[in-house]
Amino acid sequence: MQVQLIRRTLLGLVLGLLLLSTVAMGSCSGKYQVLLGQLQQQAKIMQNTDMLLDPYIRIQGLDKLNHKEYCKERPGAFPGKDALRGLSRWGFLQTLNATLGLVLHRLAAFQQKVCNLTKDKDQDWKTLCQAELYIRGIRNNIFCLTRLLNLNGSSEVFAPTWAGPRTLPWPTPSPGAFNRKIDGCKFLQGYHRFMHSVGQVLGEWEEGPSRTRRHSPFWAPQGRAGRTRPSRRAKRPMPRGLLPP
């Protein structure tokens, strides 16, 4: 337990520094390799179930169940690795941004409930509540990388995320609270797998911003000129699962 605590603390420190490196500067880094390296590192960290799934399971009391058996990702809930590889860089980043936005939304709803309920905040709860900040850090890096890739002429830039009040409506509850717990578990399992795939795809981006057309930042954007936020209706792989409250 103590090892886990130290591990979490270190993870939190790394992620916090990564987030601060982006936020504290107030502006994006102009270095592609720096941004890519940060994203890769963030993806690597976020694929660890210590960040979300494990504390979620403990908070929900699902650790008493055989969660390894039932807490499996629903097929198609998140884009697979091959689907992500097939995307252009711009499309990939937009998909990642949208997926993280959905996770943030669900996580924020869950946190709001938990944070209000739990006065004696334990470590699981703190980890879960901090995960929101980490994901926002990733989204900021996505924004910066997209802007860097877009310097060559594309106007398809979505705005960075912001840590203001959450106003999105509470999702429609599923038939029962127990099923919602299970669904949340599957969702987060899929999320961690998704971030693993994201890390692998990002690992193939070592060459630099100018590459073949398939990986060009200008490949795939269709009819998005002038918009600053990624559309939720984009016809690209999107997560279908929802994190339960």
Next chain:
Amino acid sequence: MALFAVLQTTFLLVLLPLGTYQRKVSSEPLPLTPESLKVSINSTCQCLNLQWSVHNLPYHQELQIIVQIQISRIKTSNVVWVGNYSTTVKRNQVLHWSWESELPLECATHFVRIRSVMDDAKFPELKSWSKWSSWEEVDVQDSLGHDTFFLFPKDKLVEEGSNVTFCYISRSNQNNISCYLEGIQVHVEQLAPNVSTFHLSRVPFVRPKGTNIFCDVTQGEDPKGTILYVSKVLEELKDFSCETRDLKTLNCTWDPGSDTALEIQPSQSYTLFESFSQKKKVCKHRNWCTWQVSQDSQEMYHFTLMAENYLRKRTVHLVFKLTHRVRPMTPLNFFLENINSTNATMTWKVHPIGNSTFLCQVELHHDGQIIQQNKVFMEMNGKYLLSEMEPDTHYLARVRCAYGNHFWKWSEWIGRKFTTLEAAPLAALDVWRNVKSVPGGYNVTLFWKPLSKFHANGKIRFYNIAVENLDKPSQFNLSILAPSNNTALILHKYSYQIRVTASNSMGTSPASVIVISGDLGDKDIEEERVKGTEDGFSLSWKPQSGDAIGYVVEWCDHPQDPLCGLQWKKLGPNTTSTVITSDAFRPGVRYNFRIYEVSTKWIASLLEKKTGYSQELAPSDNPKVAMGSLTSHSFTLSWKDYSTESQPGFIRGYYVYLKSRMEQCTSGFERTVLSDAPANCEHKIDNPEQKTFTVENLQPASSYEVFVTPYTSTSKGPNGTFTKVTTPDEYTHMLIRIILPMILCILFITIVCYFKIQWMKEKCYPDIPDPYKSSVLSLIKSKENTHLTIMNLKDCIPDAIEVVNKPEGSKTQPLGIGKSLTETEFTKPATYLYLLPTEENPSDPGPCVCFENFTYNQAASDLGSCGHIPVPPDAPPSQLGLLNSPENLLKTLEKDYTNTLGEISAGETSLNYVSQLASPMPGDKDSLPTDPPVPAQCSEYKMQMAVPLGRASSPPSEDSSLSSIALLDQGEHYR
């Protein structure tokens, strides 16, 4: 008979119409019969909601009725609940009633029917039950959907400690369904063919996210489950109180208890309701709420605080008069003015509340304790004089106030720390001295104890020492910086008066006077032992002179340290005893006390010496015992080097332990048992100065073990190692007396012999003169007489030869085996060759000197000083072949001379001297002559011959001692 028939007919005629009427009544609905019964289900609360009406009420006014309700489960005959419901009813009124089912209603079909009865004394004729309504069936299983498994209740909210029944409907005919509460399997009972239930008793609160209850239905599929939200019980409200600080706002507080929030239930809400004003306020905080005091001079307030969650409400009431709940705000503008060494003035203000006065409490603290406390009535500005404080002391002054019209609570404190100014030291120093005489004067060390804070009145900066010579008027002053507490002075052999004072920033203390006399007057005072206790040392003394102005007891806290830690205690003139205590006193340490008498001239003279231990301990070590005076019956133990002064207790004596194999202890010892040793003999020495002991009455040639240990009043010394002692044999002593002189005598004789050996040699076997080197030759040569020469032996012609015969059996007879040589038999007596017969009597060799040479064989020498070894003349060379070769000869020569004669075989008998002039003893057949024949007229020694038992083959060398072997060659002459 006819009359009976008439009466019977009449009776029947009367009864007939009655029966007809009754049949008419029963055919119509009774007036209280429930109609239009409708039953519905509320799954959230697991309630059956009943709704019905009573249309046929005979009266229009409201009537009191009792409704009896019957509820069956699964089938109508299985009645699970019957109860009455009392209510009022009007004609055509729709009545409602609800029943909460323990079993989730989705799991079983329920049937309900009701009937009623008038419960009003005004209508006794209607006091009979109406007809039952028809059974109303409630079944929701068909509306559940198409799933194969359902678990109820869904996400139910209950209070901690409740009992909850769960049920599931399985349409898949699965029999191996297991259900779990937080992973622990629960016992399931079958209620109907496809319905099972399980019951949870006194469910606990687990987590805000609810308790997980799930069933494994199909392998590989997600479990089917539900959440039981268990809320903590909303606690009673405690410590509800309201007060105002300004008569404008009321602040109400309470203890909220546990938070009952769950995922589906927010935290309990708090509402404040005031009865007189009928105002209500929902509180935003869990434990406090403000209430705006109305402007209409409302004096009385009646508050009701209500806490509420989904499951329970709690209320608490509070009635009070507003002016009785006034707690003033914290005073302000608190100042301390005119602070000097003993006084200070404190001032403050309070927030005004109308025209009310205030009661204020003033406190003065020092070292965390209240030293002054007072109450002051005031209106708006307060003032108080703090007095009787000590100089240079830290204080805390503070004040708080309460509403003057009616005391409710004090305000918070407001205060400040301050320090009074210094003042001159109050008391004289406690001074003592240590005087050591040195050549030409004294070495005086002055010690003083720091003034207490009370007496110092500030920080002592330095100490002043004024030394005045009383014999030769002179004076000098010293100033020692604080915090030093001693100084050394070197004074001449005069009397001095020393005055010591302490100074701070405000002045100097009174002087402490001490006089060093020119004559120390050291007296030889015997040291007296005292016994210390945990409380210290109780000392008493006898006054020496009647004019003492006091006494001083002096000691060292750490007597083993070089600095010693000198301590003293001054006592009054009428005191002749005291108890010396110190935290430094340790068990096992000897403390020495000196008691001085201080005269009217401030001269201290030694009165008594005391020594003792606060607690005596067992000796720390045992003496090293030396052994001495060991005899066959006693020995002496000595441990004179053992120091009794360094022991952790007064040595009272010694124990001598003796271990031996004897069962009885020797005299003076007693049988005892040491802690970890077998039985010993013990002897106790009561005199600590006795450091020798003689153990007596011991057995000769016996082993003993001895051990000496000291003892104090507490215990003996540590266990040690016994020293082993063995007493000598009783006769050894005597033997030594005899043998030692003998050895000395022999040694003396040996030495004498050594020095006289030349004399002996000359006497016994002088050197054989060499005729060729004879001086006679030189004389002859000098006379040039060439005819004169020494006769060569070769030139001699023997004139007689005697042949000796020896039998064969004697050839191999070992010499001396079991017999002495004298016993050796010869078949014929040995015959000697008279090589140089005398003219007178060749058979009588005459007197001759016999000489034996032991060089060749010790065995031969054993035969006697002049033994003649018989030589078998006829011994063949083969039989004597052992010495035929030179090697054999050398081997023989190398034989150990210590060989006894008996060990020498015939072959080994190598060389024997035969005197050239030896003559046989006629008639001596059996033995060698015990009286060897003395060669007659032997004026000088003849050439010795070595006679081997075998023929020597090697030629004799000139230098060899075996040169006489040449004789053997002569032996060949008679071959």
